[in-house]
Amino acid sequence: MNEGNISTPINEQLFLKRNALVCIVLGIFFLTDFIYNYFNSSIEIEFLNFILFIVSIGFIVMFLMSANKIGKNVFLFGNFKDEYLNHIHNTGYKYSFSFISLFLVVLTITSSLFPKLFSTLPVHEFSKLSAGLMFISYSLPILFLLRGEDE
Amino acid sequence: MNSELDNHLAKLRSKQKISQQQLAEAIGVSRKTISTVETGRFTPSVVIALKLARYFELPVEKIFELED
Numbered sequence: 001m002n003e004g005n006i007s008t009p010i011n012e013q014l015f016l017k018r019n020a021l022v023c024i025v026l027g028i029f030f031l032t033d034f035i036y037n038y039f040n041s042s043i044e045i046e047f048l049n050f051i052l053f054i055v056s057i058g059f060i061v062m063f064l065m066s067a068n069k070i071g072k073n074v075f076l077f078g079n080f081k082d083e084y085l086n087h088i089h090n091t092g093y094k095y096s097f098s099f100i101s102l103f104l105v106v107l108t109i110t111s112s113l114f115p116k117l118f119s120t121l122p123v124h125e126f127s128k129l130s131a132g133l134m135f136i137s138y139s140l141p142i143l144f145l146l147r148g149e150d151e
Numbered sequence: 152m153n154s155e156l157d158n159h160l161a162k163l164r165s166k167q168k169i170s171q172q173q174l175a176e177a178i179g180v181s182r183k184t185i186s187t188v189e190t191g192r193f194t195p196s197v198v199i200a201l202k203l204a205r206y207f208e209l210p211v212e213k214i215f216e217l218e219d
Contacts, residue, residue, distance in 0.1 A: 009181035084184035084193055146183070 009082040011069040016085055017146055018063040020092070020139040025056040027135030034128040038121070088145045096138035103133055158215045160189045163207050178202040 029052040036049070073079045080086040111118045164174055171185045180199060187193035195203075204211045 009175065009179070009184070013181050013183065082181045082184060083196055083199060084181060084187055087193060 009085070011066065012074060012080050012082050012085050013146070015063070015066040015070050015074065016080070016089060016142065018059060018066050020142040020146070022056065022059045022063050023135040023139035024143065025052055025059055027132045027139065028052055029056060030128045030132030030135065034125055034132060037128075038125050088142050091145065092138045092142040095141045096134050099137035100130065100134050103130070155218055156191065156194055156215060157218050158188065158191070160185070160203070160214060163209075163214065164189075167207075174206070178206055 029049060032049055032052065036046075067075050071081075074081070078086075078089050080089055107118070164171070169177075171189070172182050175182045175185045178199065179202070184193065184195070184199070188195050188199070200211050200215060203214055207214060
């Protein structure tokens with residue numbers, strides 16, 4: 001992260017893309033871990049989680065490298081100078097907020113109607129599920145809106 | 152897509168024979184911004200509209216116009 005004001009649209013776009021990639025890998029990591037632990041799945045996903053862990057470290061390194069080329073304001077507060085990237089970033093937040101809100105409301109109603117269904121859901125597993133859904137619902141719209149373009 | 156706002160950005164750009172990337176660099180935005188404005192998927196701010204107008208040396212209403 002640079003102290004100076006050197007954010008160019010290209011650097012910002014790269015940063016946003018890598019940020020979304022980190023989020024999607026972390027989201028998949030949390031969700032697969034939740035499914036494995038909560039449902040005592042017989043599917044061998046420890047290897048998959050190991051791969052996801054390695055991939056996420058790679059993405060985090062790339063993310064930090066691109067973070068070095070953008071301004072502090074972008075890194076800390078997500079205030080992109082480029083209007084469209086700012087719009088995409090806010091869209092990601094909007095989808096994430098809406099999806100998680102809906103998920104929590106549905107879960108609240110379902111758990112009050114069927115208390116036994118979620119009585120064995122530990123807090124840390126619930127946190128993994130929420131975090132996974134949140135990361136994925138944030139990053140998918142961003143990656144979709146940043147997809148290839150033609151002139 | 153914004154159905155109320157029409158723009159002549161692609162036409163003006165091809166008339167001057169410049170790419171989206173060149174235009175984006177000239178006014179300090181990303182190429183994505185230019186391409187989404189051209190296709191009407193994104194409505195730019197007044198600042199970008201004025202920068203485009205200054206670049207093409209035209210009034211803003213010659214680049215953007217409201218559809219009837």
